[in-house]
Amino acid sequence: MKALLILLAEVCLASLVPEKEKNPQYWRNQAQQTLKTALKLQQLNTNVAKNIILFLGDGMGVSTVTAARILKGQLQNMKGEESLLEMDKFPYVALSKTYNTNAQVPDSAGTATAYLCGVKANEGTVGVSAAVTRAQCNTTAGNEVTSILKWAKEAGKSVGIVTTTRVNHATPSAAYAHSANRDWYSDNEMSPEAIQQGCKDIAQQLFDNIPDIEVIMGGGRKYMFPKNTSDVEYQNDDKYRGTRLDGKNLIDVWRDKKSKDKNSQYVWNRSDLLSLNLMEVDFLLGLFEPIDMMYELDRNVQTDPSLTEMVQVAIKILQRNPRGFFLLVEGGRIDHGHHEGKAKQALYEAVEMDRAIGKAGDMTSPEDTLTVVTADHSHVFTFGGYTPRGNPIFGLAPMHSDVDKMPFTSILYGNGPGYKIVAGERENVSAVDYGESGGMARCRMGCGEGTWQGPADAT
Numbered sequence: 001m002k003a004l005l006i007l008l009a010e011v012c013l014a015s016l017v018p019e020k021e022k023n024p025q026y027w028r029n030q031a032q033q034t035l036k037t038a039l040k041l042q043q044l045n046t047n048v049a050k051n052i053i054l055f056l057g058d059g060m061g062v063s064t065v066t067a068a069r070i071l072k073g074q075l076q077n078m079k080g081e082e083s084l085l086e087m088d089k090f091p092y093v094a095l096s097k098t099y100n101t102n103a104q105v106p107d108s109a110g111t112a113t114a115y116l117c118g119v120k121a122n123e124g125t126v127g128v129s130a131a132v133t134r135a136q137c138n139t140t141a142g143n144e145v146t147s148i149l150k151w152a153k154e155a156g157k158s159v160g161i162v163t164t165t166r167v168n169h170a171t172p173s174a175a176y177a178h179s180a181n182r183d184w185y186s187d188n189e190m191s192p193e194a195i196q197q198g199c200k201d202i203a204q205q206l207f208d209n210i211p212d213i214e215v216i217m218g219g220g221r222k223y224m225f226p227k228n229t230s231d232v233e234y235q236n237d238d239k240y241r242g243t244r245l246d247g248k249n250l251i252d253v254w255r256d257k258k259s260k261d262k263n264s265q266y267v268w269n270r271s272d273l274l275s276l277n278l279m280e281v282d283f284l285l286g287l288f289e290p291i292d293m294m295y296e297l298d299r300n301v302q303t304d305p306s307l308t309e310m311v312q313v314a315i316k317i318l319q320r321n322p323r324g325f326f327l328l329v330e331g332g333r334i335d336h337g338h339h340e341g342k343a344k345q346a347l348y349e350a351v352e353m354d355r356a357i358g359k360a361g362d363m364t365s366p367e368d369t370l371t372v373v374t375a376d377h378s379h380v381f382t383f384g385g386y387t388p389r390g391n392p393i394f395g396l397a398p399m400h401s402d403v404d405k406m407p408f409t410s411i412l413y414g415n416g417p418g419y420k421i422v423a424g425e426r427e428n429v430s431a432v433d434y435g436e437s438g439g440m441a442r443c444r445m446g447c448g449e450g451t452w453q454g455p456a457d458a459t
């Protein structure tokens, strides 16, 4: 019996390593292939890009990318580590340094201003320079900066915004709005002073500033309707009622701005979206949830399209312009999963964005399309613990913590479940002297070698 168990254990350990990986030639061939591909890059593609697709994984730091790669492989019944994300297949890679003019750990608003408008800015502000102070309306005038979406529009290209957050959330809003505060989703979220000083809410700016954005898809319905209007999908839920104090229906405003000889379509659900004749749609506004879209894991497949479906629809419409297009795609809820300490939600969002990147690649050619995948900031999401090959990505490390001898998951959040819980609550660390040697000792879970403390939290 004991012999059998040992044998089983050996078989089990042996099967950690796929058979082909035991052959040195496998790795040498792979290295040769990689080198050949790299050498081919010397024949640079110097074509001017007609189309640009920018994929932004909100909060998708390097640790998230690694864990998402493994999850993708495991969802395909592989061990995981060997799998490739679509971005892993891209020929060029670079690192960028992300901070806001007034913040070490940047937020999605200041960073969106940086990568969309080319100007570093303060935390919490969108489409304005660092001369603007957050939430101070009267610092805005004269400090607006324009985005690549606007430049593309002015060059005669079609433009689109696709996000899993509200369409007036931080990332997309830097493409079209100039706001001293990312939270000014509608006039309801603004101070009376800001309204009186003449600042406009972000939802209003979506339809005023660049009135002919061809494709807008995401969540955010409630900011478009007069206060207390019940939502079309959640009629009995008060938290999804319209918010606008000015009584405007921005869907009507959007429609009114469109030329009558153009085909403009507003849809709020997946079935209507997928039944559109895209060859005939000139302008598309799709608002699928009152606030942010559902996590991919919780998505209602009747009413909500996936990110991949939205990207597919957007490209089909935008591709009809012979002068090309610019499309911003945000996997916006990777960040939200991380904020909530929900690794599963965050990583499934990242895998879904990867699927959308693959779909965009299938629909376009690198000869005329530049596709960039990037992120705005990381999270306190860490990953370590000497897990064996193929360990379930949401599973436990194989050992106990060096510090408290307790088991730990290989994925941890530096600010959430996973850290030491005292009497059902997280330890209050406000009086801890972090400069002293206690730093390591305070790292009570998963702080052995191979585990590292991730970057601090952001939005």
Ligand SMILES: *[C@@H]1O[C@H](CO)[C@@H](O)[C@H](O)[C@H]1NC(C)=O
Residues within 6 Å of the ligand: 135, 136, 137, 138, 139, 193
């Ligand atoms: C701008 O508004 C702030 C309050 O938000 C006020 O304190 C300040 O005096 C105003 N500045 C100018 C130049 O009006």
Ligand SMILES: *[C@@H]1O[C@H](CO)[C@@H](O)[C@H](O)[C@H]1NC(C)=O
Residues within 6 Å of the ligand: 228, 230
């Ligand atoms: C909001 O709408 C509900 C139902 O449509 C109505 O009963 C209620 O009086 C309204 N509240 C306000 C403050 O207008």
Ligand SMILES: *[C@@H]1O[C@H](CO)[C@@H](O)[C@H](O)[C@H]1NC(C)=O
Residues within 6 Å of the ligand: 268, 269, 271, 272, 302, 303
């Ligand atoms: C989608 O929206 C249309 C238009 O409001 C509506 O007729 C249809 O019933 C909706 N479909 C679903 C599945 O909610």
